[in-house]
Amino acid sequence: MVHKQGQGELDGPRRPPRADARRNRERILAAAAEAFGTRGLAVPIDLVAERAGVGVGTLYRHFPTKEALFAAVVGQRVGALAAALGAVSAGDDAQGAVFACIELLAVEVVGKQDLLEALEAAGVDVTPEVADALARLERGVDGLLRRAVAAGVVRADVSFQDVLGLVIGTCRGARQVGGGDERVRRLVSIICEGLRAPGTGPEGPG
Amino acid sequence: MVHKQGQGELDGPRRPPRADARRNRERILAAAAEAFGTRGLAVPIDLVAERAGVGVGTLYRHFPTKEALFAAVVGQRVGALAAALGAVSAGDDAQGAVFACIELLAVEVVGKQDLLEALEAAGVDVTPEVADALARLERGVDGLLRRAVAAGVVRADVSFQDVLGLVIGTCRGARQVGGGDERVRRLVSIICEGLRAPGTGPEGPG
DNA sequence: GGATAAGAGGAACTACCACTCCGATTCTAC
DNA sequence: GTAGAATCGGAGTGGTAGTTCCTCTTATCC
Incomplete structure (x- = not known):
């Protein structure tokens, strides 16, 4: 005893x-x-x-449950993603950083079904573990976004949630519709074009 | 007997x-x-x-099966959608028609989970009933797309599959991320901007 | 090497769900 | 009104998958 x-x-x-x-x-x-x-x-x-x-x-x-195992796996993945964001946010090009970040997210997410599902569920029934990692991810993306908006090179009405929605969407769409990496890249490119602030097009002031 | x-x-x-x-x-x-x-x-x-x-x-x-019932429901919905496309494709504005079509699709799909799932499954295990309706939808969208590309007002590298992917994605993303119709409209707007052919921006030649 | 508690393993339990079967019911034709 | 086919309804079946329980095994410490 x-x-x-x-x-x-x-x-x-x-x-x-x-x-x-x-x-x-x-x-x-x-x-x-x-x-x-x-x-x-x-x-x-x-x-x-x-x-x-x-x-x-x-x-x-x-x-203790299937969800707990899932959370452990996804927590690691999201954490790695948040860390990887550091690399792309380094340079001076605010617009390029946002676009690179979106492409990074899309490429990772399209390759990992669990990541996709976890991001889709973001906000509903996430474990603290995943929520933490997501919060870090959000801070990272949000920082890039603010900088780009402040520099006037990205639409001002865009939020982290929007970017997440677009990325989830691109991946879900590309995955279902088929076409592999090539399609993902094209869709990402379309989205990035759409995110530019008016007047900062490809042939606008560099 | x-x-x-x-x-x-x-x-x-x-x-x-x-x-x-x-x-x-x-x-x-x-x-x-x-x-x-x-x-x-x-x-x-x-x-x-x-x-x-x-x-x-x-x-x-x-x-006879759950799937048959699902197909019956979805077949009706997709059929209605294809018909509704006729209305938006009427005018002379090729670019506007494509954008209106995308918004129409997005609004319908975001409100109907079964439609979303059916479009996601497009190409895999769809019943002939649904496949037919989808084919009609594809013809409609494709027509709009070709016209707009021919007029030089939409990126030339965009296919029906791309549009479908973007719409499915936007809806999936918006639905999961929350924010309702407002977010859907913003995401649709971003996508449409991204679909413009270079040089045909909002302040470009009308 | 032996005592002991942590850990392994998988049969069994439970819940859920698509689908079937067949006696009870109700519409239709005459 | 009546015969009889068409239809109804819901308990029952089979299968899947998450979780628990309990016995057997094994790493660790002395």
């Missing part, structure tokens, strides 16, 4: 997880990332477990 | 359906249109039957 290594009773884990447990957790995450990335939340959980080479019981030991 | 009203044995229905049968068919279609329009194919069939005030057995007497 006595705790061998008395600690705070509310939170701290008693001891580090066993080696096999850590290994399995990684395997599950990897399998889930691949499965969700391809087919989204529609993947049966049993299949993820099988791909990871563990039983479902083991999977549920590590992640 | 003898047929009272001998007719062709291969096809023609022996007699007109009973009055209650016709009534139920209409009720089912109406309930399905409402349910599918709101929640898409995800609606349980039992719920449609309940809303229609009939048993599931009755529903299945009239429509």
